[in-house]
Ligand SMILES: NC(=O)c1ccc[n+]([C@@H]2O[C@H](COP(=O)([O-])OP(=O)(O)OC[C@H]3O[C@@H](n4cnc5c(N)ncnc54)[C@H](O)[C@@H]3O)[C@@H](O)[C@H]2O)c1
């Protein structure tokens with residue numbers, strides 16, 4: 116039974132879903148990194164929010180870990196490249212808290228427009244400072260949206276409802292989508308010059324870090340109000356403080372900070388600043404949504420192989436997963452065969468699917484081919500890290516679909532260009548379930564790729580098979596299955612045998628020296 120650790124505070128329904136789906140679950144929150152390192156080796160899955168930071172050190176200790184699920188959107192607390200290189204799937208729940216966070220952005224916009232926190236504190240202190248607080252209306256004002264994805268677009272629709280005009284800067288926003296959203300797509304400088312309010316809704320990346328830099332803050336309209344509910348590093352906090360103090364910036368509301376938890380920050384105490392402690396996603400509804408989603412997604416992956424909302428692997432629905440599983444087994448074996456037989460350091464590989472296979476999601480099939488193939492370089496390769504390792508090695512990967520059936524109702528073919536020409540192997544599923552090699556380098560040959568195998572390329576000649584059998588028999592090696600194919604009588608032939616145990620090198624050397632042998636190689640599947 117797979118085992119999952121919930122290491123951040125999460126709605127209790129998450130644990131129940133794990134149990135209902137047959138996954139053992141422990142909930143241990145507030146662990147220090149060194150404490151997590153001690154126990155993480157016991158778990159197949161890790162469910163987190165934002166308090167747990169999954170570092171290289173934690174991943175190194177996570178020897179059984181297969182999947183990390185973030186109950187939320189931002190995954191900047193997970194070292195995704197390293198998780199990928201370790202073959203760990205990283206998932207998030209991209210929609211569960213979007214409405215809640217958008218509502219928080221709108222709430223902060225109102226708070227900063229009407230100085231609600233200060234007015235509240237003053238009133239409750241018995242001051243009744245009616246003349247001290249003079250706000251601004253949102254109606255008719257221009258909202259500059261930086262980032263128009265899930266949350267940005269919800270904020271835009273709410274702002275339009277409040278009769279604001281919305282301009283958006285997002286390099287990935289298409290003109291059609293902008294029209295659909297009812298916003299005007301603009302460049303950043305135009306947004307800075309025109310916006311009365313600016314809200315940020317981008318992830319923190321190398322491109323967005325410090326997007327509201329000192330220089331860009333200086334380009335904003337005097338009296339601008341800024342709301343950040345996305346990620347701390349998007350604003351230069353020192354420049355923001357100066358802008359608030361000088362009065363150029365009329366107000367700012369921050370839910371997120373460059374360093375969190377933000378128990379100390381130079382901004383604290385600055386006039387017209389409203390702060391919340393990263394509460395954007397903190398509503399009952401959002402927390403139930405993300406907890407349920409993360410538990411469903413992790414359980415699906417661990418129990419059926421279904422992949423949803425993974426950031427480092429193609430999606431694979433729980434319905435697709437059982438159909439694709441035998442194909443992935445076939446693809447991995449074919450990839451492994453090519454990897455074991457390749458004599459050159461290949462820089463290209465093509466994955467072709469034909470007939471019934473062409474109707475399936477090809478990405479997981481390609482991932483499995485690469486996992487099998489890349490095992491020639493590392494035995495810790497799996498479907499998650501194989502595409503990354505392939506990219507790192509500069510492997511050119513092509514995918515081709517042929518809807519029409521050929522000789523087989525379904526076929527997967529792997530082709531590589533080598534210094535000796537184009538080489539390909541192909542396989543099918545027998546009974547829609549059992550992977551079977553059907554062609555190797557243009558020679559028809561049916562075999563299950565299983566266990567220890569002996570591959571021999573030889574000149575077809577009488578007595579050859581007997582000599583191979585005798586050599587193996589004298590070495591005490593038992594032949595399990597025997598598969599033979601040839602180009603033509605007396606031409607090049609391929610012999611593929613399963614052997615009940617590993618083939619010692621001296622036996623392989625003897626076989627390589629038998630008359631007519633062009634190549635002999637021990638294979639393992
Ligand atoms: N405060 C919270 O508690 C809280 C809760 C949920 C999400 N978030 C954060 O909100 C942010 C947005 O979430 P989302 O679900 O809308 O994400 P999303 O991926 O749907 O949208 C992000 C948008 O940013 C745009 N973008 C990327 N690079 C950009 C750039 N250089 N300039 C301008 N736009 C750029 C993308 O094109 C995309 O449209 C994330 O950082 C997420 O972590 C915070």
Ligand SMILES: O=C(O)CC[C@@H](O)C(=O)O
Pocket residue numbers: 164165186187188189190212393395396397
């Ligand atoms: O889990 C939280 O409270 C914050 C989540 C939020 O930052 C997110 O990116 O989804």
